[in-house]
Amino acid sequence: MSEVIVVTSGKGGVGKTTTTAALGAALASTGDTVAVVDFDVGLRNLDLVLGAERRVVFDFINVIQGHAKLPQAMIRDKRLENLWLLPASQTRDKDALTDEGVAQVIGELRSRFDWVLCDSPAGIERGAALAMRHADLAVVVSNAEVSSVRDSDRIIGLLDSKTERAERGETIDKYLLLTRYDAARASRGDMMSVEDVLEILSIPLLGIVPESEDVLRASNIGTPVTLASPTGRPARAYLDAARRLRGEAVGEVEIPVEKQGLIGRLFGRRAA
Amino acid sequence: MSLFGLFPRKKTASAARDRLQILLAHERTGGGGSSELLAKLREEVLAAIAKHVSVDETRVNVSMKNEDEMSIIEIDLEIPHADLPRLRLAASR
Numbered sequence: 001m002s003e004v005i006v007v008t009s010g011k012g013g014v015g016k017t018t019t020t021a022a023l024g025a026a027l028a029s030t031g032d033t034v035a036v037v038d039f040d041v042g043l044r045n046l047d048l049v050l051g052a053e054r055r056v057v058f059d060f061i062n063v064i065q066g067h068a069k070l071p072q073a074m075i076r077d078k079r080l081e082n083l084w085l086l087p088a089s090q091t092r093d094k095d096a097l098t099d100e101g102v103a104q105v106i107g108e109l110r111s112r113f114d115w116v117l118c119d120s121p122a123g124i125e126r127g128a129a130l131a132m133r134h135a136d137l138a139v140v141v142s143n144a145e146v147s148s149v150r151d152s153d154r155i156i157g158l159l160d161s162k163t164e165r166a167e168r169g170e171t172i173d174k175y176l177l178l179t180r181y182d183a184a185r186a187s188r189g190d191m192m193s194v195e196d197v198l199e200i201l202s203i204p205l206l207g208i209v210p211e212s213e214d215v216l217r218a219s220n221i222g223t224p225v226t227l228a229s230p231t232g233r234p235a236r237a238y239l240d241a242a243r244r245l246r247g248e249a250v251g252e253v254e255i256p257v258e259k260q261g262l263i264g265r266l267f268g269r270r271a272a
Numbered sequence: 273m274s275l276f277g278l279f280p281r282k283k284t285a286s287a288a289r290d291r292l293q294i295l296l297a298h299e300r301t302g303g304g305g306s307s308e309l310l311a312k313l314r315e316e317v318l319a320a321i322a323k324h325v326s327v328d329e330t331r332v333n334v335s336m337k338n339e340d341e342m343s344i345i346e347i348d349l350e351i352p353h354a355d356l357p358r359l360r361l362a363a364s365r
Contacts, residue, residue: 146288189283196289
C-alpha cells in the first residue's frame with residue numbers, strides 16, 4: 001500500500017525541506033521505497049539538502065512536458081538505495097506545473113513507491129496547492145511562533161477543502177511536526193508551549209524537533225540529519241516520527257525539557 | 273538574568289497564544305467558505321430588496337458574528353428617504 005504525504009506549512013523557513021529529507025531518509029532506512037518530490041519550482045532546494053545537486057539532469061517539469069520519462073528524472077540517493085528524488089525545475093515558471101501533469105506523475109510514483117513525500121513550497125499559491133492536491137496525509141511543519149502557527153492554521157483549512165480527498169468528501173490525516181523547538185525559551189515562558197500550539201491547531205502531534213546545530217550541519221554537507229547525526233535529538237525525533245507514520249507503536253511524543261542549573265547543564269544534556 | 277529573575281516578568285508566550293486564539297477564531301470563519309456564503313447572501317438579499325426599493329449597492333454591509341452557541345448574520349442596508357413611501361406601501365399590502 002502506497003501513501004502520498006505532503007510536507008507543508010504556509011510559512012517559509014520553518015523546516016519543510018529539512019523535514020522531507022529527514023523523514024524520507026528515515027522511512028527509506030526501514031527498507032520501504034521512498035520518493036521525495038520537490039514542488040518548489042524556481043527555488044528548488046531538496047536536491048541540495050540531499051546532496052544531489054550536481055546529479056540533476058532532468059526535472060519534474062521536463063517529465064510533465066514529455067521531454068523526459070519519469071525514471072530518467074529520478075535520482076537515486078547515494079547512501080540509501082531505496083530513496084529517490086524527483087527534483088523541481090530551477091529555471092522554469094511555476095505555471096509549468098499543470099494539474100494533469102502533476103496528477104499523472106504522482107499516480108505513477110504511487111504505483112512504484114511505498115511512500116511519496118511532496119515537499120511543498122511556502123505560500124498558498126499554485127505550487128503549494130498542487131503539492132497537497134493528491135496527498136493522503138499531511139505533515140504540517142510549524143514553529144512555536146505566532147506567524148508560523150497562523151499560517152499552519154490557514155494551511156489546515158486548505159487541506160480540508162482543496163485536496164482531492166476533501167473534494168471527494170473524505171478526510172485527510174493531518175499531523176503537526178513542531179520544529180526548531182527551544183525548551184529553554186518555552187520553560188521561561190517566552191516561546192509558546194507544545195500544549196499551546198496543539199490547543200490552537202487541534203491536530204495530533206507527530207513529533208517535536210528541537211532547535212539544534214545538527215540540522216544546519218547536516219544541510220551544510222548535504223546529508224539528511226537522520227544520517228548525518230543519527231544519535232542526535234533532531235534525528236531521534238525524525239526517526240520516531242517516521243515510525244509513527246509507519247504505524248508502529250512508539251508511545252507518546254516526548255516533550256523536550258530544559259534542565260536548570262549547573263548540574264543540569266553538566267549532566268542533563270541528554271534530557272535537555 | 274539573575275537580578276531580573278527576581279522580578280516576575282510577564283510571559284510573552286501566553287500573549288502569543290491569546291492573540292492567536294482570537295485572531296484564528298475570526299479568520300477560520302471569516303475566510304474561505306463562509307466569506308463565499310456571505311458574498312452569496314449579500315447578492316441574493318440585495319436582489320430581493322431591490323424588487324421593492326432601490327438600494328445603493330455600496331451601502332450594504334453583510335457580516336457574521338460568532339458566539340458560543342450560534343453565529344449571527346447581520347445585514348445592514350441604507351434605504352434613501354425618497355424610497356420610503358413605496359416601502360410603506362409595499363409593507364401595508
